[in-house]
Amino acid sequence: MKLPSVKDLNLVEKIVLFRADYDVPLGQDGRVVDATRIEDSIPTLKYLFSQRAKVIGLAHLGRPEGKVVKGLSLKPVAEKLSLFLDKEVRLSTEVLGEKTKRAIKELKPKEILLLENLRFDLGETRNDKGFAKKLASLGEAYINNAFAVSHRRHASIVSVPRYLPSAAGLDLIGEVETLTKILQKPNRPVVVILGGVKYSKIEAARKMIGWADSILVGGKLVIYNGFPKLVKKEKVSGELKRDGEDITEASIKAFEKIIRKAGTIIWSGPMGAFEKEEYNQGTRRIAQAVVKSRAYKVIGGGDTEAALTQFGLVDKIDYISSGGGAMLEFLAEGTLLGVEAIKKGRQGC
Numbered sequence: 001m002k003l004p005s006v007k008d009l010n011l012v013e014k015i016v017l018f019r020a021d022y023d024v025p026l027g028q029d030g031r032v033v034d035a036t037r038i039e040d041s042i043p044t045l046k047y048l049f050s051q052r053a054k055v056i057g058l059a060h061l062g063r064p065e066g067k068v069v070k071g072l073s074l075k076p077v078a079e080k081l082s083l084f085l086d087k088e089v090r091l092s093t094e095v096l097g098e099k100t101k102r103a104i105k106e107l108k109p110k111e112i113l114l115l116e117n118l119r120f121d122l123g124e125t126r127n128d129k130g131f132a133k134k135l136a137s138l139g140e141a142y143i144n145n146a147f148a149v150s151h152r153r154h155a156s157i158v159s160v161p162r163y164l165p166s167a168a169g170l171d172l173i174g175e176v177e178t179l180t181k182i183l184q185k186p187n188r189p190v191v192v193i194l195g196g197v198k199y200s201k202i203e204a205a206r207k208m209i210g211w212a213d214s215i216l217v218g219g220k221l222v223i224y225n226g227f228p229k230l231v232k233k234e235k236v237s238g239e240l241k242r243d244g245e246d247i248t249e250a251s252i253k254a255f256e257k258i259i260r261k262a263g264t265i266i267w268s269g270p271m272g273a274f275e276k277e278e279y280n281q282g283t284r285r286i287a288q289a290v291v292k293s294r295a296y297k298v299i300g301g302g303d304t305e306a307a308l309t310q311f312g313l314v315d316k317i318d319y320i321s322s323g324g325g326a327m328l329e330f331l332a333e334g335t336l337l338g339v340e341a342i343k344k345g346r347q348g349c
Contacts, residue, residue, distance in 0.1 A: 003176060004167040004342055006044060006143050011051040013109050017139035017164065018048065019156050021146035021322060022059035022077045025302070030071065032080045037148070037322060042084050044145050044169035045112070052109035056139055057081075057089075058118055058156050060149070066122030078114050089114055095121045096134050104138055124155050132159030142345070145169025147176075148323030150338030151330075157338040161345030168342055171322070176339060178319055179330050187263030187296055188213060193255070193286065195219030196269025196303055200325060207332035214262075216255050218247045218271035218282060246272030247282040255286055262295040266331065267304055268324040274307045283307050291316040300327035 020041045025033040032038070048055050062072040078091040092100045092115045103113050118124040123131025132155040136142070142164040144150065150157055150172065160166075168176070192208060194201050195218040205215055247255075252271075259265065267290060271282035287308055290297055297317045299305060301324020308314040321327040330336055 003173055003339065005173060006047060006167045006169055009141055009165055009167050011048060011053045011141055013052045014054070014140040015056065015104065015107070015138070016048055016053045017056050017058055017135065017142045017160065018045070018112075018169070019058045019142070019144045019146050019160075020169075021148045022057075022074065022081075023061055023148070024077065026061075026071075026076060030076055032076050035080050035084075038077060038080050039084060040171045040322065041081075041145055041169070044143065044171060045085065047170065048143070049110045054104075054107040054109060055112040056104060056107075057112055057114035058135070059114070059146070060119040060124065061117050062119070064117060064119050066120070066125070068120050069117075072117055072119075074114055074117050081112075081114070085112070087112075092116055095124075096131075096138075100138070118154075118156055125152075127153050127155050127159055129155075129159060131155050133163060136160045136163035139164060142166045143169050144338055144342055145172050146338070147172045147321070147336075148326050150336040151323075151326045153337055158341040161341040164345070166342045166345035168339075172339075175321060175323075176330070179321070179327065180334075182264065182266075182296070182298060182319075183211070183331055183334060186211075189262055190214070190264045190266070191216065191258055191262040191295070193218070193259075193265065193267040193290075194221055194269055194328075195271045195283070196221065196301070196324075198269070198325065201269065201328060204325075204328035204332040208328075211331070212266075214258050216258060218251065218255070218286070219269050221269070222247070245276070245279040252282055252285045256289045259286070259289040259293055259295075262293055265290055265293060265295045265297045266327075267297075267299045268301045268328055270303050270307050274303075274310065280307075280310075284311050287311050287313050298327075300324040 021037050024037050027033045064072045078089045082089040090113045095116050142160050190212045191214045192212040193216045197220040273279040274283035291313045298319045299317050300321035
């Protein structure tokens, strides 16, 4: 898939809206615990600065549901980003408004202003066209580098590109290229492992039936009654222990047998409450089976990566996608809403 790249646009001294994925975990002290997603944005930002662009950062954190929540401010993100860039990252105290407009007017080439959490405004998650137009009016070009939320029908993802010359950031391009190769020419058999608690994965699994050779289901997804009816190929639905916090020994052994034969493994979601030692056996044993396999190993989603990190196995994974839901959606559909928005958006700058 060929995407319009940030390098295809003339961005010299332009005001660029940069949609980043800064939905990072915060500790009890309010500081960023894992800055991987912030760090992933640096190559694209450095390219924009090389073009003397004036950058307006767009991002969200958590689910404030249209309310200003102090604990979900992007202030700690701005502080961490400043350290990575070795330059000041100013944070607007609002998303839209006169203060933001004044701050943008003061921007100089190679400077960045990060707008406050987009989800403080309901217009973002409701994909409000008026909100999108106001956002777009702040800049002269739009770059999407937020793969993990590019499956969301949100204003900053699907509507802003309609009004501005648009392209993909370097990290988004890398994700799309890697997953496209896996989708088009996988080493077979393809084994998809699904866990966690997000039932939105069920629809992605439904669409992957014709592509995946085996679908292994653990975590709370096991209790979804409609799943057995979805799969005509090999599908092994694990069983939960009586307390519902982990899969059974029989399920683990059944999964291990299939994983050993895999050519490609796609994993999103833990098998149980792995954070607690008494409930981590399912996730730990499956993780060990995955890393021992000769298959090409791909994981996606914060919980899956956290589990493998906890077990000291994450460095044995071939590719870590920044988004679990977005990864599954891309493998199911071959594209994402945000990707299509860039392709259909205004071109030329």
